[in-house]
Amino acid sequence: MQATQHDVIVIGGGPGGATASAVLASKGRNVVVLEKDKFPRYHVGESLLPYCYFPLDRLGLIPKMKASHFPKKYSVQFVSMEGRLSVPFYFFQHWDHEAANTWQVLRSEFDQMLLDNSREKGAEVIEEITARELIWKDGAVVGVKAVTKSGEAREFHAPMTIDATGRDMFAISRNNWQVRDPYLNKIAIWTYYKDAMRDPGLDEGATTVAFVPDKGWFWYIPLPDGMTSVGVVAEKDYLYRDSRDLATIYQREVAAQPWIKEHVACGQQTGQYYVTGEFSYRSRHCSANGLVLTGDAFGFLDPVFSSGVFLALRGGELVADTVDAALTEGDTSAARFAEYGESMNKGIEAMRKLVYCFYNNNFSFKDFLMKNPTMKGDLTDCLIGNLYRDFDPMFEAMSEFADVPKPVPHGMPLVSEPALQTCP
Numbered sequence: 287m288q289a290t291q292h293d294v295i296v297i298g299g300g301p302g303g304a305t306a307s308a309v310l311a312s313k314g315r316n317v318v319v320l321e322k323d324k325f326p327r328y329h330v331g332e333s334l335l336p337y338c339y340f341p342l343d344r345l346g347l348i349p350k351m352k353a354s355h356f357p358k359k360y361s362v363q364f365v366s367m368e369g370r371l372s373v374p375f376y377f378f379q380h381w382d383h384e385a386a387n388t389w390q391v392l393r394s395e396f397d398q399m400l401l402d403n404s405r406e407k408g409a410e411v412i413e414e415i416t417a418r419e420l421i422w423k424d425g426a427v428v429g430v431k432a433v434t435k436s437g438e439a440r441e442f443h444a445p446m447t448i449d450a451t452g453r454d455m456f457a458i459s460r461n462n463w464q465v466r467d468p469y470l471n472k473i474a475i476w477t478y479y480k481d482a483m484r485d486p487g488l489d490e491g492a493t494t495v496a497f498v499p500d501k502g503w504f505w506y507i508p509l510p511d512g513m514t515s516v517g518v519v520a521e522k523d524y525l526y527r528d529s530r531d532l533a534t535i536y537q538r539e540v541a542a543q544p545w546i547k548e549h550v551a552c553g554q555q556t557g558q559y560y561v562t563g564e565f566s567y568r569s570r571h572c573s574a575n576g577l578v579l580t581g582d583a584f585g586f587l588d589p590v591f592s593s594g595v596f597l598a599l600r601g602g603e604l605v606a607d608t609v610d611a612a613l614t615e616g617d618t619s620a621a622r623f624a625e626y627g628e629s630m631n632k633g634i635e636a637m638r639k640l641v642y643c644f645y646n647n648n649f650s651f652k653d654f655l656m657k658n659p660t661m662k663g664d665l666t667d668c669l670i671g672n673l674y675r676d677f678d679p680m681f682e683a684m685s686e687f688a689d690v691p692k693p694v695p696h697g698m699p700l701v702s703e704p705a706l707q708t709c710p
């Protein structure tokens with residue numbers, strides 16, 4: 287069997303893995319990326335947050351983003367159940383920086399751009415190879431067993447492995463580390479429209495969040511070439527109440543939401559209907575000896591505020607810097623990643639509190655800001671992705687309107703238990 291030695295193995299070439307590998311390769315590390323698909327490949331998650339600008343800038347990709355055909359996203363707007371549109375929340379009105387204007391991306395192209403960049407920075411990217419198991423030795427991960435599309439078994443050895451496998455949750459699923467969020471247990475059904483309606487002017491590329499009963503919601507995300515991504519998120523029981531057929535359920539919800547109904551009426555539904563559950567979870571651990579988790583492979587949060595890609599890009603950056611320092615110090619123990627885990631948790635927790643408030647029937651951003659006008663800057667920071675700062679005063683004030691959850695106790699390094707998975 288072919289076996290190769292590296293500084294770092296990255297499993298997964300999505301935004302998290304591509305960012306981590308590009309940063310590590312730029313620092314001169316020998317990095318191999320194992321990606322099971324052949325890019326470009328389809329992926330959901332098209333709306334970026336303004337703070338994506340900073341990791342993209344570090345990767346040197348802002349000129350490519352500016353030259354791309356991705357629609358510009360200047361704002362997010364909310365639509366009531368009756369179809370009434372709120373005044374759009376324009377990021378540039380709250381933040382005087384070119385990063386305030388972001389993009390709606392076709393993930394096949396965006397992810398390809400990130401992975402190409404990783405190659406250009408010097409990472410070895412192998413596509414159509416699936417990581418099958420971790421190789422453990424003396425309580426530490428020392429490599430990965432993988433198999434190519436043609437069935438060839440391969441081994442990769444390295445003192446550090448980064449799990450960036452997204453919602454496939456490579457390490458989580460093999461070690462039983464998944465902890466679901468009991469409150470955020472929705473499902474999503476989505477599809478695409480050609481030539482659906484665009485709002486005029488600056489609002490052409492806006493993300494629209496349109497409410498459905500019981501705090502469910504639609505996303506409406508304009509994409510290149512006249513395509514629009516339109517999805518509905520709600521409780522499983524609500525969506526499946528009178529049918530199991532995805533198209534029937536979806537079209538029933540479209541017909542009941544006046545703004546969405548009007549906007550898709552002139553468009554052509556194209557392609558399949560997609561569905562997913564597993565809406566919010568976190569890993570019990572962010573690291574084991576020789577192993578660290580990032581992006582959706584570490585945790586996933588309900589996408590109502592479009593935080594996933596940002597958390598993957600930022601997590602990719604952060605994990606790369608931490609892994610690089612760990613290799614330099616010769617300490618790749620789980621505990622070395624405690625600060626990384628705290629930082630990841632902090633960002634996710636800020637968004638999670640906001641998501642809980644969003645789903646609380648007693649909460650409205652309008653009422654909250656009427657009573658707390660000085661908190662507009664804090665709320666803006668949260669909504670644009672400036673998550674790594676103190677939001678305690680804002681969430682204290684929000685707790686008068688809604689139950690704001692306490693931080694989850696998990697997501698820290700695996701330091702006390704023996705390795706859960708062994709491999710001869």
Ligand SMILES: Cc1cc2nc3c(=O)[nH]c(=O)nc-3n(C[C@H](O)[C@H](O)[C@H](O)COP(=O)(O)OP(=O)(O)OC[C@H]3O[C@@H](n4cnc5c(N)ncnc54)[C@H](O)[C@@H]3O)c2cc1C
Nearest residue numbers: 298300301302322331333417451452581582589594595598
């Ligand atoms: C319904 C829905 C809507 C969303 N909307 C948004 C949105 O509007 N905005 C936003 O920012 N985020 C959104 N997200 C979240 C966003 O899609 C993710 O947070 C983001 O893709 C995470 O990036 P990642 O690199 O961690 O994982 P991924 O992008 O999933 O990449 C993981 C990669 O790992 C590969 N892989 C998996 N297992 C293996 C293996 N064993 N071996 C080798 N390779 C493997 C996969 O093929 C994949 O390419 C949404 C998510 C959902 C489910």
